[in-house]
């Protein structure tokens with residue numbers, strides 16, 4: 365763990381990233397409440413979607429979460445050094461020649477092919493141990509997972525899983541964010557058929573299908589274990605519906621300059637934005653190097669203004685939500701603060717780029733992407749603060765975790 369940021373470092377920070385660990389914990393408890401019959405695991409891949417795996421996983425383990433999913437074995441090995449007692453599942457499977465690493469770090473691979481199953485079986489034989497595994501089946505996303513034919517073969521021939529303790533049988537939904545999609549029911553039907561075929565061979569195995577949006581498809585989708593990721597971090601997993609989760613991330617950037625423009629003057633590279641009349645601009649110390657996508661820049665609105673409503677970033681400052689003006693630079697961006705009464709914004713103030721007012725999903729929409737990508741792109745230059753009423757605030761200078 366790094367030392368806390370000093371007052372001087374805080375004063376010198378262009379941007380602050382605050383992670384509300386109480387919100388993460390509350391979001392995990394909300395998943396538990398929504399799927400009361402199932403174990404709630406936590407997906408902490410990609411550094412807990414950019415929030416910081418160490419702080420997030422420690423807090424969730426403290427809340428009682430005992431099962432964590434990562435993408436690869438290196439993430440898993442890092443998590444293992446932090447939390448010796450938890451179950452760690454590796455979603456992307458078993459990479460060639462890595463069996464020993466999984467075994468030594470106590471990682472459970474989500475085996476997604478017969479080849480992976482064979483390698484894990486060999487690892488068990490060589491080690492003279494029974495090794496835990498998840499069997500991952502494809503039910504329609506066509507990304508990772510074994511087929512129904514593979515399931516039939518595994519059910520038929522016990523030698524194929526010799527030395528492998530199948531703890532969990534899982535699949536992954538392609539369209540869970542859209543409750544009306546017929547794909548959900550199709551995948552559910554295929555998953556049930558797989559469980560039926562494999563049940564006699566692995567009577568102790570549990571089942572898992574739902575990611576964050578899958579939790580809200582109802583109890584049919586919960587099975588024994590649910591695997592929420594984005595919802596824990598405050599992203600809305602549901603398309604076109606209200607977010608059942610609390611925001612957990614706030615990004616603020618500092619006002620480093622204020623300027624007044626006359627009609628026709630332009631802002632930023634490419635002179636893409638021009639003042640239509642007298643305008644006031646606030647320049648912030650954050651840009652695309654901080655994960656504030658260049659796609660959030662805003663050219664001058666066409667005269668009609670039609671169709672441009674959802675494009676271009678917004679920030680919240682001094683009680684006002686204001687638009688980005690011009691292109692986003694690497695380390696700076698500009699806001700059109702003409703609508704904010706003069707004198708309310710001073711040099712050194714902070715503007716909210718993501719947080720309680722500007723949702724991560726709205727930023728994603730305006731950048732032409734999704735909240736997931738905004739979270740996992742959060743820059744490393746911010747001073748990070750991990751806030752918790754119960755456990756106090758901890759600040760960390762920017763940089764690699």
Ligand SMILES: *Cc1c(COP(=O)(O)O)cnc(C)c1O
Nearest residue numbers: 407536575576577591592593594
């Ligand atoms: C990333 C992932 C999850 C978590 O998905 P969210 O939509 O973030 O909840 C669950 N299962 C698998 C297989 C994943 O790859």
